[in-house]
Amino acid sequence: MASTRTARPPSSNGRVHSELPAAESQATRSVLTRLAGGIASQLQRRLPRADLDERDPDYIREQLPLMWMLASLWFRGEVRGLGNIPDSGPVLLVGNHSGGNMTPDTILFTLAFSTFFGVERRFYQLAHNLVLAMPWLAPLRKFGTVAASPSNASDALDSGAALLVYPGGDYEVHRPTWLSGKVDFAGRKGFIRLALEKNVPIVPVVSVGGQETALFLTRGEGLARALWLDRIFRLKVLPISLALPWGLNVGDMLGHIPLPAKLTVEALPAIDLREEFGQNPDVDEIYDHLIRLMQETLDALASERRLPLLG
């Protein structure tokens, strides 16, 4: 695509001088594009591949007290509807994502899932490649966090595990705080095709409160494009927020100290896609249904809150 662009050869019709700057600019862009592509492929190669076997139930078990204190004392977390998740077998848990790179809703849900079903039940979470590349986040792998790729998702479900996905990903998790009451998957529907292919039920998981753990100002999509982060790191956003301890926090790469906002998470009844939408279901119809269902639940959860942070 962009890397195939080349400068047109100078012609002899007298327009050579006027076209030169444009040609140079195109050549420069072509070189930069190739460079970005090279860096991206190098980075992808260097990213350690997440292995499903890296999940360590004993490690998770030992971390439960810390997670419990964080979830109970700091976030005053509340998780409802875990009984809606099938007791065994593969299941796709589809959540709305909040709280920037610290993702407090994931901490709370992982704790609740692990104590409810036991750490022995296989449970994986898909995350952005960059999250797994950060050395200080390496322990996430022991919790069952794997890179968000179709093959990892497929392997996880094939192993009979519960798989947590956030289709909105980096786009949704960095939405401005004033859009915290909106479920926004940015039109991503791959998870539905995955659930249909593997014939597994979907359990929508709705959370509220995460977007109050900092003041998220903008996703910075334009900035990410200008810096070619989308091409190099597959990053669609370069978020800007006001967060502890940095003050102005650009990118949130080092994370932040989340404010102690009250978090509530609710798992909804499992949806058997073929049972509810027929043998050859329409992906768009399922997507619209899920978004509507999760948005209504989020509205209901938000209506229970009286004050920001305090809940």
Add this chain to the structure above:
Amino acid sequence: MRVASSITVHAPADQVWEFVSDPERVLSFMSGVTRWEVEGDQREGLGARYRILFRIGAAEIGGLVEVVEWEEPFELAWTSVLGIDQRGRWRLRELPGGRTRVELRMAYGVAGSGLLGWIAERVAAPSVVSHLRRSLAQLRRMIEHEQLRAQAAARRAARAA
């Protein structure tokens, strides 16, 4: 971390035992318990297994437990097979006047969790103790209320005769 609470019930030990040993009745008086399900074919007795969960703070905590002591109607103890480490014990002792002293003990923790585990156990202790006390109070209320109803039924039957 080990916590305990006790109470005196105006009923004989046999009657208290009927409540504490019946997995179907536990949910009606145990505070904070969200699940107490029989696992497997054995409903009660030594070796019976239950999946139990308590709501403590942000999570429902528990796991699979197995009854390891069954001395009717005085001792019933269980220990965890899966989930967080826990031991629980009902200890019933008969007192003069047809009363029974009922003690409920819980020991819990996560082996290998170190200092943070030690702190978390102590942070959780007030909630756990509060659940134990409420459970015992509800147990006493249920037993004594049932006893009153039984006595009233007996009086009605005697009058009718």
